[in-house]
Amino acid sequence: MLTTLTVARTEARRIFVSPLAWAVLAVVQAILGIVFLQLLLEYAQNPRGQDQYTGIADYVGSGLYGFATIVLLLIMPILTMRLFAEERKTGSLTLLLSSPVSLIQIVMGKFLGLSVFFFATIILLAAMPLVLMTGTDLDVGRIAAGLFGLTLLMMALGAAGLFVSTLTKEPTIAAVGSFGLLLVFWMMQIMGTQHGVLGDIFGYLALVSHFENLRHGVFSSADVIYYLLFTGLFLWLAVLRLDSERS
């Protein structure tokens, strides 16, 4: 456990001493800032918009977080591409492999290090709606549910990206590969509109459909478990992949 934290701490440090993480955070914040402003102005101009049950937390919060999923899909492969691919390319992966550290500890450490970035993103995403508290009553529960969903979604995206990163030694190929993989899980929502069993299966497997409930403030343990299983599966695949590389 201690070793895992050692790996995680250094991974987080490496993410944040590189300009990449800051550039990504800045771009995310700029884009979502524009979306937030747009939603806010729309709501202000038409306060009784859809129906009487839709409050500002719903309109602005869930609108913002819905859009955030797309941005996260775009940025996550860029962050995860370095995790293993770059280490393999520069040869520093050998340091981990020749140390008395198990593959599970290595993968968990890297993932935990990456999740420090998730928290930074969550803080930025929380700050925008929460400033509205100065001027109006805000349904904090709804915002929290949305943020919780986004955290789960980022974990799932991150784990899949981490796995793809173990497959290659070119970071750019890892980025393209994980973007493709994530997009396939994204598109399953479209395939889920098909009638029949296949449509149901795809609909269930789709990455974002499980976020919809949380975004609207509905906490369903099935959705939470879906994301945790998704994350666990890809982390486990990463361990298997690293293990097979040795032999």
Add this chain to the structure above:
Amino acid sequence: MTDNILLEASGLTRVYGANRAASNINIRLKKGEILGLLGPNGAGKSTTMKMLAGVLAPSEGSVTINGISVADDPKGAKKSLGYLPEQPPVYPELTVDEYLRYCAGLHGVARSARAEAVLRAKQACGLTEMSKRLIGNLSKGYQQRCGIAQAIIHRPAVVILDEPTVGLDPIQILEIRKLIKELGVDHSVILSSHILPEIQAVCARVMIIHRGRLVYSEPLAAAGTEGFKTVLAGFTAPPSADALAKLPGVARVEPLPRQHFRIHIVEGQDPRAAIAAAASAGGWGLVELHAQVRTLEEIFVELTSRDSAAEPVKEAA
């Protein structure tokens, strides 16, 4: 298992598809021994070292470090191991201090002992002045030193260094050699290189790997002082080869160009005095007479340039 043997590899074989990168390699490393692994480029040195370090699983065979099998208990075995791969495994975006502290943590150095371990490793590798510098901004030589510091920071019983002096300037090479010699006092070191003088300078024992096979394994002293098997002689008025062959202690005479002869001696005898006496008596005009000592270089060249057609005998055995 005798407690004197720190690293033992038996029957190490690694197959990549149809290519046998290493075949049936046996290594025993005693405490306080510096072993040199020699071989031409692509001979299988790095593959062998990767298997010893547990980074690559051998297709066949086993590695034991400090009495612990790498296959059965990789974490336990790797605790006694420090490994510098061909490319120093450094993170360019970290400072030397940050990097070494991380390595100490990875290798299980207790939190309270880390600062001291980092300091000691920096002193040993001459990195003290570079503590706060980013590794990415250091020269190749200093990055290499970081790699070596990383391998010794936890004072492992066995240190494996894959071409540690590549990319260093001559002064740094001397310093690293000195460091390796010092390491050899209380660690066991395996060192690979294709630079012969380097091996000669630091190693107590030499192994030569060629085409994935171990073709030579002797204490280094043997290469220089094992005596000689041939004598080279040159004359201005050369005698017949038969006349030379009749001298005591001469087994066989091989004529060479420019009135020289290579004289193979009877094991354990020295015919040089007899040759000189016969030359002065017969008026052969002796101009050159010396024993041919096999240097490491000659052994190396002989073994590694040998025609591979001669080898199937070994393979069958």
